[in-house]
Amino acid sequence: MSDFISGFWSHYVTFISLASIAACALLLWITNRARAPIGGDNTTGHVWDEDLREMNNPLPRWWVGLFVLTIVFALGYLVAYPGLGSMQGQLGWSTAGEYRKDMAKAEAELAPVYAKYTAMPAEQMAGDPQAMAIGERLFLNNCAQCHGSDARGSKGFPNLTDADWLHGGEPAKIQETITLGRTGVMPPMAAAVGSPEDVKNVANYVLSLSGSPHDSVRAGLGKSKFTACAACHGMTGGGNPMLGAPNLSDRVWLHGYGQDAIVSIINTGKTNQMPAQQGRLTEAQIQVLSAYVWGLSNKAQSAPR
Known part of the structure; x- marks a missing residue:
């Protein structure tokens, strides 16, 4: 029950469990106490199919005994094992403990x-x-x-x-x-790169490093702005394993390929976790x-x- 942020559900489960057992005991008690009106032949007067009569015999003792035993067992189980909301039970058993043991x-x-x-x-x-x-x-x-x-x-x-x-x-x-x-963090770099046009230019320069399709004019303009990225990726875009900075000069694209994908990462950054x-x-x-x-x-x- 620890997954819930409120103690309400723990109390709710406890109430429902105990109320169900109490209701069973009450039903048994009422059934034993109630007596239907009978005639001299120990029948209730109800007749079906002309000759089938309802007798007023008490519940079999073995059946009553099993019913009582079930109630006692249920109460004992709830004392020994978790079952009443957040209560752990006297034996300290838990699925997590069983898992660790296995x-x-x-x-x-x-x-x-x-x-x-x-x-x-x-x-x-x-x-x-x-x-x-x-x-x-x-x-x-x-x-x-x-x-x-x-x-x-x-x-x-x-x-x-x-x-x-x-x-x-x-x-x-x-x-x-x-x-x-590992936790890899690429911070948003748009402010360091410059205007939205500068970001597009840098994206095209990054594409040019791996020989991917790009706008050569924009790539030429973006080369000088790439210095904001070189601290991690290196001046040639070869990456830095010490920082987990990817190699931009190959054609491996972890988060998508093309100008729009690179622009998005420059603008918003990216965080990955292993x-x-x-x-x-x-x-x-x-x-x-x-x-x-x-x-x-x-x-x-x-x-x-």
């Missing part, structure tokens, strides 16, 4: 499987079919939601199968990225996953020998 058990069982890879270099691990099969499952379960099942990414999510890396494509850098995550996997995955799992990701863009070096 994860700890699974990690202990899998530890021997990963042990052989902890001392293995990523380049060697990337050529091990068993390690790559494990890495593929880890990737599909934890990374494919953003980068795609084929790791080729999409708009805003990097392609992991090419050689274009924002922070460097060495195994150690990939492992660092997976472990700690969530940290530390705490979600073990160190050994991250090591295997890193080798798998490295192998995606280094297939010639990682081919089994």
Whole structure:
């Protein structure tokens, strides 16, 4: 119930749960107390199909006993386990605790499987079919939601199968990225660049760096204004892995291609986040996953020998 911003729902669930149990007990009590008018033959006087008569027999004791036992069990359950709103229960059980217990058990069982890879270099691990099969499952379960099942990414999510890396494509850098995550920030630069026309000129100059279709006149005018961008991307637009600044001289466009897409980013900026996997995955799992990701863009070096 902690997902709600108000305590109302906790009280609401508690009331509904206890009221339902009380209503069952009251129904049983009323049923046992009520007596329908009967004649001398212990019937209520109701007749169906000419000869079917309703008897006034009490409820079977076994049925009443089971009903009472169900009520007692329900009350005992609510005392022992979470069920009354935000109350945790006397046994301290929770789905989160059960999940942690299952994860700890699974990690202990899998530890021997990963042990052989902890001392293995990523380049060697990337050529091990068993390690790559494990890495593929880890990737599909934890990374494919953003980068795609084929790791080729999409708009805003990097392609992991090419050689274009924002922070460097060495195994150690990939492992660092997976472990700690990344936050990439491109601030709005329109004010530093100049007028809206200046922004368009810079956009065309950026397109010219990679030989992409552009307006050469605007590109020539935008070259001098590009100095506002060079602090991160470099004077030649080659990027800076230390800052995560992309290479503008290739034809890899993470957030869209063309003048309008570049103008939009210059005007509004862009923030991207890669969530940290530390705490979600073990160190050994991250090591295997890193080798798998490295192998995606280094297939010639990682081919089994």
